[in-house]
Structures are given as C-alpha cells and as structure tokens.
Amino acid sequence: MRSPRPSSGVADLESDSRSDTDEQRRERIAPGAGASSPTATATAAAAATSAAVEPQAGLGVRLEQLRAFYGDLEAVSGIDLDFRANEVTAIIGPSGCGKSTLIRCINRMHEEIPGARAQGRVMLDDLDVYSPSVDVVAVRRAIGMVFQKPNPFPTMSIFNNVAAGLRLSSGRRGDLRPKVEAALRSAGLWDEVSERLDEPGAGLSGGQQQRLCIARSLAVDPEVILMDEPCSALDPIATLKIEELIDRLKARVTIVIVTHNMQQAARVADRTAFMLDGRLIEVGPTHEIFTRPADPRTEEYVTGKFG
Ligand SMILES: Nc1ncnc2c1ncn2[C@@H]1O[C@H](COP(=O)(O)OP(=O)(O)O)[C@@H](O)[C@H]1O
Ligand SMILES: [Mg+2]
Numbered sequence: 001m002r003s004p005r006p007s008s009g010v011a012d013l014e015s016d017s018r019s020d021t022d023e024q025r026r027e028r029i030a031p032g033a034g035a036s037s038p039t040a041t042a043t044a045a046a047a048a049t050s051a052a053v054e055p056q057a058g059l060g061v062r063l064e065q066l067r068a069f070y071g072d073l074e075a076v077s078g079i080d081l082d083f084r085a086n087e088v089t090a091i092i093g094p095s096g097c098g099k100s101t102l103i104r105c106i107n108r109m110h111e112e113i114p115g116a117r118a119q120g121r122v123m124l125d126d127l128d129v130y131s132p133s134v135d136v137v138a139v140r141r142a143i144g145m146v147f148q149k150p151n152p153f154p155t156m157s158i159f160n161n162v163a164a165g166l167r168l169s170s171g172r173r174g175d176l177r178p179k180v181e182a183a184l185r186s187a188g189l190w191d192e193v194s195e196r197l198d199e200p201g202a203g204l205s206g207g208q209q210q211r212l213c214i215a216r217s218l219a220v221d222p223e224v225i226l227m228d229e230p231c232s233a234l235d236p237i238a239t240l241k242i243e244e245l246i247d248r249l250k251a252r253v254t255i256v257i258v259t260h261n262m263q264q265a266a267r268v269a270d271r272t273a274f275m276l277d278g279r280l281i282e283v284g285p286t287h288e289i290f291t292r293p294a295d296p297r298t299e300e301y302v303t304g305k306f307g
Contacts, residue, residue: 025059025223029138052248053186055251057222059144061106065120068101068110075101075218077278078120083224085125088246088255090269090286092262094307098278099258103226106256107143108136125221133158141165144217146231150209152216158199159186161212165220179219186252187215188245208236214245218253227250227257231264241267262302266290274298 067193068076077096081294083089091099104110105118122129128137152161162180180197184190189211193204201212210230217225227246231239246255246268260263265272266286273283274293281295293299299307 005038008286012063015082017143024126026127027125028135029142030131030134031138038226038287046133047174053248053252058085058250058252059125059142059252060254061224062123063102063106063120063258064123066102066122067106067119068098068105069115069117069119070101072114076105076118076280077274079278081256081280081283083256085254086250086252086272088250088257088268089153089283090265090272091256091258091275092260092265092272092282092301093275094301097275099275100228102275103145103228103256104259106224106226107140107145109140109145137168141169141220142222143224144220144222144223145228146210146213146217146227146230148232148234150213152204152212153228154202157201158193158204158212158267161201162215162219165216169220184212186218186249187211188241188248189215201229207241210234210242211236211245214242214249218249222253224254224256225254229258229260235250239264262290262304274301276301 008085063079063081066076066079069243075124080101092101101110105121110116110118124142130220159180162183163176166176166179181190183198184193189208192208204212249255258267270284272286272289274281274289276297282293282298289298290302
C-alpha cells in the first residue's frame with residue numbers, strides 16, 4: 001500500500017503543519033490527482049502557540065444525491081446536503097432513519113459492510129471522495145470518526161492509542177511525543193493523563209476514553225470529524241466536556257454529529273438536519289429547526305410527538 005501522506009506535514013499539530021498548502025492537503029488524499037484548486041481553503045495563521053486548538057480554515061463536505069444500500073434495502077434515498085466548513089451540523093431523526101448509514105458514507109466506511117454500497121457523490125471541498133484516484137485510507141484520516149461506544153485499543157497505552165494512526169502514516173517514530181501531547185491537549189485530556197501515558201487506555205473513564213478517541217483522530221490532522229451519538233454512553237458531566245470540546249474543535253475541523261438529544265443539538269450545532277425514512281426533510285440554522293421548522297414532521301419530532 002502506498003503511503004497516503006507525503007513525509008512533509010505528517011499530522012503535525014505544531015505550528016509548522018499549519019503552513020501546508022491546500023495542494024499539500026489535497027495531495028495526501030488523492031496523490032497525483034492534480035493540484036488544480038481554485039477554492040479558497042487558505043490555511044489559517046500558523047503562529048498560535050498557546051491555544052490548544054489552532055484555527056484552520058477547514059474543508060466543507062457536500063452530499064449530492066447520496067443513496068446507500070444494504071443489499072436491496074435502500075437506507076439513504078437521494079440526499080443533497082452541505083456540511084459547512086468550521087461549523088457543527090447535527091443530524092437528528094428517529095431510530096433507523098439512516099443517520100449512521102449516511103455518515104458512514106462520508107468517509108467510505110459504509111462500503112466495508114458486506115453487501116453495502118453507495119451511489120451519488122460525496123465532495124470534500126472540491127475532491128470527490130469516491131473518485132478512483134482517491135486513497136481510501138487517507139480519506140478515513142482526513143475524515144475521522146468517533147462512535148457511540150468509546151473504542152480505544154483496550155490493552156494499548158494511552159500514548160500508543162493516540163500514536164497509533166501516526167505510526168501508520170509516519171516513518172519518523174522519534175518525534176511522536178510532541179504530536180501525541182498536542183493531540184491530547186486539543187482533546188482536553190492532557191492534564192488528566194500526562195502522568196500516566198503508559199497506562200492502558202481501558203483504565204480511563206468513559207468520558208476520558210471518548211476524548212482519547214477524539215485525540216486519536218486529531219493526531220492525524222483531519223479536516224472533518226464525524227461523531228455518531230458520541231455522548232449517549234456518557235454521564236452529564238462527561239457529556240458537557242465533550243460538548244465544550246466540540247465547540248472548540250470547530251475552529252479547526254468541520255464537525256458532523258448524530259444525536260438523539262435535542263438539547264445537545266441545540267447546544268452544539270450551528271445547523272441541524274432532520275432525517276426521516278432515509279430522506280432529508282429539512283436543514284437550517286439550529287434555532288430555526290427547533291423554533292419554526294418548515295415541515296410539520298420536523299415540528300412533531302422536535303417536540304417529542306414521535307421518535
Ligand atoms: N449492517 C446493516 N445491515 C443491514 N441493514 C442495516 C445495517 N445497518 C443499518 N441497517 C438498516 O438501515 C436502516 C438505517 O439504519 P441506520 O443508518 O443505523 O439508522 P440510524 O442511525 O438513524 O438509527 C435501518 O433500516 C437499518 O435496519
Ligand atoms: Mg445510528
């Protein structure tokens with residue numbers, strides 16, 4: 001397998017990686033696909049040193065007529081939807097309406113399920129995620145995923161959990177520590193674990209494990225993070241920490257979060273999309289979706305009449 005990333009700018013959370021050009025960022029995902037991007041995704045100022053989360057102009061995601069199938073079952077039925085760069089978009093809707101399927105299509109995890117396939121387009125900025133020139137492994141780094149149940153490698157140390165993705169993408173083992181530290185700081189976990197980096201990840205609380213998983217995806221410098229009900233196994237205090245983290249992280253990545261918790265969507269999401277039976281019913285500023293939705297079905301759902 002070819003290396004999805006060139007040796008320059010290997011997931012370095014320190015200031016120098018912020019000098020990656022758009023071309024370099026694209027080249028990681030679609031090596032040799034050409035560097036013709038007129039789009040303004042200028043990398044943000046590289047200077048910040050004190051902030052744990054350095055701002056970066058992120059990349060948006062656009063779904064165009066996305067359909068997803070499990071065998072003959074159509075779980076996502078032709079969705080057009082924009083996830084704007086550096087915003088948090090919540091996806092809400094009753095169980096089984098296709099939320100998880102939809103987000104798994106964004107980083108090409110859906111196709112890993114036997115019998116599953118997707119149709120339509122997923123654009124990461126101006127890059128077609130399903131184009132044959134795309135490196136799927138690099139796509140999954142650029143578009144990270146956090147699941148409902150925290151899934152750190154249980155016997156692996158805290159340090160190695162974060163370093164795992166870096167090791168795959170970097171030959172330079174010697175300088176992993178600053179990157180691991182930076183990712184743990186960005187995930188708001190450093191102060192809690194800095195004295196026990198060699199202990200197993202499974203020894204952390206549920207909320208800490210979830211932040212460890214977020215640190216693991218941040219370590220490889222993603223453009224987008226997909227979160228599938230990331231707080232549903234957590235207590236309210238751990239949930240609040242994740243929500244605060246999401247709010248900080250959007251300065252640097254684009255975030256899509258599936259949630260069953262209406263209050264959570266209202267707290268963290270700039271925009272909210274409501275799905276029903278594999279279709280997008282509506283999307284808009286979160287406040288509008290909750291206070292004056294265009295579709296009566298949205299109103300029924302957000303006011304708890306079904307779902
Ligand atoms: N691995 C799978 N194999 C077959 N069908 C699946 C699979 N995962 C989900 N589905 C079906 O696809 C539809 C959408 O499911 P899902 O995306 O998990 O919904 P949600 O996340 O909104 O609860 C449901 O009908 C579900 O039964
Ligand atoms: Mg789901």
